Amino acid sequence: MTDDLDAGIAIEKISFRHLPPLDYANPVAEDRQSHRHNTHTFHLLEKGTVHIEIDFQQYQMEPSSVIYIHPDQVHRTTAADQVTVVSLAMTNENLNPEYLKWLEELVPVKPLALAPETAALLAEAAALCLKVAERKADRFRHSILKDACNALVALILSTYLTQTKSTGKLSRFDLITKAFREQLERHFTTTKRPAEYAQRLNLSTAYLNECVKTATGQSVSHHIQHRIILEAKQLLYHSDQSVKEIAAELGYDDYPYFSRLFTKVTGMTALSFRMKNRD
Incomplete structure (x- = not known):
């Protein structure tokens, strides 16, 4: 090709x-x-x-x-x-x-x-x-x-x-979840808190979380964390940046917090993930 x-x-x-x-x-x-x-x-x-x-x-x-x-x-x-x-x-x-x-x-x-x-x-x-x-x-x-x-x-x-569901048949929960995902894709490196996404969508944090959880089965925080960690995985695999540099690129000045988040989401440290997937 x-x-x-x-x-x-x-x-x-x-x-x-x-x-x-x-x-x-x-x-x-x-x-x-x-x-x-x-x-x-x-x-x-x-x-x-x-x-x-x-x-x-x-x-x-x-x-x-x-x-x-x-x-x-x-x-x-x-x-x-x-x-x-x-x-x-x-x-x-x-x-x-x-x-x-x-x-x-x-x-x-x-x-x-x-x-x-x-x-x-x-x-x-x-x-x-x-x-x-x-x-x-x-x-x-x-x-x-x-x-x-x-x-x-x-x-x-x-x-x-x-x-799947076409746009014309989406419920209000689905439409709000779709809008949240679009915002998440644009801002995940700079916006980390559910309340900030709710503010962008002119919704209360509780209602945004209710919509997203009803539509997907997962909370707003879950989606934010997993989108960030997916990008971290890609950088760990494709770049030679240190974990600390990757954390900074993804908007985390608190490197220990980022490390704990990566381990929480993936079940392994960032360095272990890099070593496992580069073998």
Whole structure:
């Protein structure tokens, strides 16, 4: 797929029996290391079984299923057996702006099992994209590929929205939770207290917590802490910053407090997490 990403769109269908060794000179081997893409990535699993880790959470995919991975999400493939998969990657510039907006609201997402008729429809759309991608000499190849791939994205997006609550059907609790999550994503490095998010949303702290807990089963504090620790995990894995430097970057001048918070949320120290995930 990297050969085509200069144009901002890449799609391919690949089959392999097992994952290659980590040191094997193969693009699939690179997916075994935790990484991020600067694209929106979609995987349609047609055959086989895949174990994938996204933001340090483990998932298993069985056919037929689809997964959307946002550019900010750290992921890696941990196991695969007898796999056939169609993979699509698109940059922000090539995505329909309306679809991009909805994709931003989907994060985080999990692998989604597909009903037979839905799987068949997505397979047909993917097949069209693959055929267009092969037409290297076509004068309008990129434009046609962009339109075809956006159609595939729309079908995937519609499938996700069909199996979850659409915006038009959200309860007031869900709408407030959605607004809180948007604020959290923008301000988690500077805003740590539930009362501050309640103030941003013109709500009482108690009511915000009631809405979020009803919608998600977890408190506002839980979401704040876990979003901060997720970012800390990503920095621990991908950077060489010290734990103290990471704490400061995430808005904690009180380094011992940050260390205690990390241990409370993850069950291990930050240094232990770094050593475990870099082995």
